[in-house]
Amino acid sequence: MAYETTCTVGGPTVLISGASVAGPAVAYWLRHYGYRPTVIEMAPALRGGGFAVDFRGSASLTVLERMGVLDEVRRHRTGGSPMSFIDEREREIAALPPEFAGGEVELLRSDLSHILYEHSLYGHGHGRADGPEDRATEPLPEKGGEAGAPLAEYVFGDSIASLTEMADGVHVTFERGAPRTFDLVIGADGLHSTVRRLAFGPEEGFVSHLGYYIAGWDLPAESRDLGSRPVGYNEPGRFISAGRTARRADEPGYAGETFCVFASDELTYDRRDTEKQKKLITQAYEGGGWRTEELAQTVWSADGLYFDSISRVDVPRWSTGRIALLGDAAYGATVGGMGTGSAVVGAYVLAGELAAAGGDHGRAFARYEELLRPFVTQCQEGGRRAGEFLAPPTQEAIDARNALLNDPQAVAAMLQEGEDISAAVELRTYGADERG
Secondary structure (H helix, E strand, C coil): CCCCCCCCCCCCEEEEECCCCHHHHHHHHHHHCCCEEEEEECCCCCCCCCCEEEECCHHHHHHHHHHCCHHHHHHCCCCCCCEEEECCCCCEEEEECHHHHHCCEEEEHHHHHHHHHHHHHHCCCCCCCCCHHHHCCCCCCCCCCCCCCCCCEEEECCCEEEEEEECCEEEEEECCCCCEEECEEEECCCCCCHHHHHHCCCHHHCEEEEEEEEEEEECCHHHHHHHCCCEEEEECCEEEEEECCHHHCCCCCCCCEEEEEEECCCCCCCCCCHHHHHHHHHHHCCCCCCCHHHHHHHHHHCCCCEEEEEEEECCCCCEECCEEECCHHHHCECCCCCHHHHHHHHHHHHHHHHHHCCCCHHHHHHHHHHHHHHHHHHHHHHHHHHHHHHCCCCHHHHHHHHHHHCCHHHHHHHHHHHHHHHCCCCCCCCCHHHCC
16 A cells, blocks of 8 residues: 555644654654644754664564655664673673574664654655754644645654643643643653653553663773674673674774663662763672673763663553553563564554544544554563573573573574564554545
C-alpha cells in the first residue's frame, strides 16, 4: 500500500511529549491521518551522539518501510560493533559478534531521531539540510500541504507542567510557554516520563529497578590508547568496556568510548547531577583489575555522560481518558528490551487505531493496548536479563556466559530467539477506508 503524506486543516490536535524516537514516529502517522501533532521536547534541540540502536525482525522493518524511511535508515547503518571479552592480561576469552548487539539494522540514535523528525515535518524526499534548531518552534501552516511547509509543530526547550482533563480536551500548562488545550495528549517521553507522572502517578509505582546501573561516555583524547580496539572486562557484578567503534571512526577528535554495567541496589541521586553520577561510577569500580579504575576515572573528563538504572516499566493501563503512553513511558526496559523497535511499532499501531476508531479515542486506546501488550511484554524480558548477561554476579556465571558465546550454535539460537520475539506482532493495514 502506498502511504501518502497528508495534513488535514482543522483536524484533532495532539500534544506529544518527547522528540527522541516514539514522538516523531507517532507525529508522522498522526498527521498522515489528518491529526495536527505538536511535539514538545525539554532539550533545546534534537540530541546528538548517544548509543547506537537497532532494529531486528519483520515488524519494525515493515513499519519503517511503510513510513518511507527504511532506505534512509539503512544508509546510516553502522554495521554493528564486535567486542572481545578479555582477561587481566588482555587475552581474548570470548567474543560478541556484531549482529548480537546490532540486529539487522543498527544506527546511532541521534541519526534515527533526525530522520524521523525530518520525515514527520516534511515527508518523503523533502531534501532539507538545515538543522532542527533553525525551525524548532515553527507553527503548523495555515493551510496544510503547501510545498515546503511543516506538517507538524515542534517546540524545543520546554516541558509540560500540568495536565487537566476536561470533557472536550486536555488543558496543558508548560514550564515556559503559554497554556494551550489539545484534544489528546501522548506521553512518548521515556523511562522517566513526565506525562506518566502527571497523569498516572509517581514513577516508583511503575518503574522497577532490576539490580544494575548502566553508563556510557566518550574517552578524552589523552586516553586514546585505551580505545585501540573494542574490549570488555568482567569481574563478578561489574563490566566495563572501551574502544573505538567503526560507526564513529570519522568523527573529529573521537578517541573511543566507554560503556559499563554494574550491579547495585537502587541508588539515590539527582538525575541532573552529573558530578554525583560520576562519583557513583568511580566508586563502583574501585579496586578493579585490568585497567578498570583507570578507565572509570576518565569519566571526570567526559563532556557528556549517560547514566541510568536498568529498569523496567509496567503500567497497568496505558491510557486514562484523553491521555495515552507510548514507547518507554508505557513499556520500557533500559537496555536489551528491543525498545526502539517497540517504539516505532507502537507509534504505528496507536495512530492507526485512532484513525480506525473515527475519533473515538477511548476505543482506539483500548485496541492499541490489546494488540500491542503481548508483543512488548515479550520484548521486555530481554531487559530483565541484560544486566546479568553483561555483568554476571559470580565468576561461575561469567565463565558460563563466555562458554555460551564461544558456542556458535548457542549464539545462533539466541539470535533466532530475538528475531522470533521481535516479529511476534500482527500489523494491521490502516487507511482512509477505515476512518469514521
